């Protein structure tokens with residue numbers, strides 16, 4: 001059982017997080033509706049920031065030092081529908097990386113509280 005390991009270890013550490021974020025970015029690249037939000041984005045910067053943030057919220061050895069979620073997403077006016085779509089794209093990426101369902105659910109439950117920091121601001 002992996003009950004004694006961090007969520008970060010359960011997604012295969014640094015290499016696992018990098019692969020997951022690359023799959024996620026690929027998913028975004030194939031979704032016109034969501035891709036539109038990223039038109040002005042430096043993808044390399046987004047990739048590194050998302051990797052560090054994910055490492056941090058899965059109790060990995062990272063300290064996310066980027067802007068907070070509210071500051072980053074303010075002015076994007078993201079509706080709930082698009083938030084839900086991004087969650088779907090992340091699930092697709094986790095499926096692609098064959099992350100077990102139980103582990104996926106734990107990751108999603110750590111992202112859920114951030115919802116009000118991202119939606120409609």
Ligand code: HEM
Pocket residue numbers: 034037038040041042045046047048049050053066067072073078082083084086111112114115118
């Ligand atoms: C819980 C959900 C979410 C989390 C945890 C999250 C996290 C992040 C993080 C950590 C970054 C910064 C990466 C960096 O350091 O540059 C970022 C940037 C960004 N996010 Fe989110 N995000 C979420 C939901 C969304 C949604 C739903 C959208 C759009 C539909 C979105 C659009 C963006 C865009 C466009 C950027 C890049 C901003 C820029 O160009 O500087 N995010 N997000």
